[in-house]
Amino acid sequence: MGLIFRCQINTAEVFSRDQHVSAKIDTGYRFRYREATGEKKKMEGRVLKDATAEEIAARLSSIDDLYFPRAVQSTAASSDQRKSILLDLLRRDPAVFLERYGTQLSVDELLAFDALKHDYEVDWHLKNLRKKISPTSEELKSRSVAVRNRRLAYLNKLVSEGQYFSEDAMRDREPYLHHEYVGKFQDSMSRNMARPGERWSETLMRRAEEAALVSRIREEQQRLGVAECDWVGNEKMEESEEESEQEEVETEDEEEGEEKQTGASSSLAEAGRAENKQGTGLPPEEMQEMMDQFTSIMQQKFLSGEDHEHLDYTKIDNDENLDDHWLREVGLDAEEKYFGDD
Numbered sequence: 001m002g003l004i005f006r007c008q009i010n011t012a013e014v015f016s017r018d019q020h021v022s023a024k025i026d027t028g029y030r031f032r033y034r035e036a037t038g039e040k041k042k043m044e045g046r047v048l049k050d051a052t053a054e055e056i057a058a059r060l061s062s063i064d065d066l067y068f069p070r071a072v073q074s075t076a077a078s079s080d081q082r083k084s085i086l087l088d089l090l091r092r093d094p095a096v097f098l099e100r101y102g103t104q105l106s107v108d109e110l111l112a113f114d115a116l117k118h119d120y121e122v123d124w125h126l127k128n129l130r131k132k133i134s135p136t137s138e139e140l141k142s143r144s145v146a147v148r149n150r151r152l153a154y155l156n157k158l159v160s161e162g163q164y165f166s167e168d169a170m171r172d173r174e175p176y177l178h179h180e181y182v183g184k185f186q187d188s189m190s191r192n193m194a195r196p197g198e199r200w201s202e203t204l205m206r207r208a209e210e211a212a213l214v215s216r217i218r219e220e221q222q223r224l225g226v227a228e229c230d231w232v233g234n235e236k237m238e239e240s241e242e243e244s245e246q247e248e249v250e251t252e253d254e255e256e257g258e259e260k261q262t263g264a265s266s267s268l269a270e271a272g273r274a275e276n277k278q279g280t281g282l283p284p285e286e287m288q289e290m291m292d293q294f295t296s297i298m299q300q301k302f303l304s305g306e307d308h309e310h311l312d313y314t315k316i317d318n319d320e321n322l323d324d325h326w327l328r329e330v331g332l333d334a335e336e337k338y339f340g341d342d
Contacts, residue, residue: 095121
């Protein structure tokens with residue numbers, strides 16, 4: 001009995017912290033119940049004017065990709081059919097109409113629904129929609145917190161899925177940043193090698209993609225004024241130049257007959273090249289630390305909205321289902337506190 005009582009208290013606490021979530025859940029259940037049972041609200045004497053309803057339905061019916069429930073999608077092919085469906089819903093259940101299409105309405109169109117604001121559900125939707133159109137400073141602050149929490153919840157989702165924040169995916173989005181933190185300490189030649197089970201056509205495709213990424217890195221280095229000797233790919237040229245210089249030295253030494261000196265010089269050059277190659281790497285612990293720093297920067301870029309080329313922030317920021325993540329977090333915190341007090 002104690003556990004049941006505790007859960008009831010925690011639920012009340014969660015909803016009291018965010019009343020609009022509670023109201024949405026409450027009204028949402030009743031919307032779906034009314035649609036499932038076919039129940040109609042009696043709005044006698046308090047309905048939208050026919051002319052206004054016709055205008056709203058006609059305008060919305062012309063919008064491409066306007067949402068329609070699956071049950072009526074087959075009968076919403078033409079503009080006239082869509083208008084008929086919208087008009088029927090608008091007259092039959094204005095609250096559900098506002099829930100589905102309220103964000104598509106103009107300020108003047110919303111004013112027409114004031115004749116129905118005596119209805120709790122219609123009034124709730126009108127207030128909620130107007131808050132989004134003309135929010136107060138407090139509402140803007142609350143909205144900012146909600147957006148930040150939703151992005152953080154979506155970030156956790158992306159991390160758990162493992163693809164978006166994988167090293168290859170992050171390098172593809174930010175090749176220069178990856179190079180500065182991780183790439184310049186890795187063996188660049190291994191990226192062009194064939195992988196086990198990979199077809200030759202796939203290897204060629206991957207090499208072409210790698211060449212494009214290297215080109216993007218070099219363009220950024222040039223833009224930032226990085227010294228040419230530090231450009232990505234120049235290490236191969238340096239090794240080639242060193243080998244050419246060594247061959248010239250060996251040729252000259254052979255002509256002069258100084259074989260011992262040539263051998264000593266060759267040994268020193270090889271040791272120098274080996275030292276340079278070792279210097280480009282990092283111990284595993286340090287490499288992981290650099291990778292963690294790079295990943296953290298990429299996650300912060302996502303949270304600050306800099307990934308708009310790769311993700312639709314509008315959908316993320318307006319996805320109220322992501323609020324469930326924080327409701328669960330609050331519930332877990334309350335549960336841990338409860339058992340901690342015991």
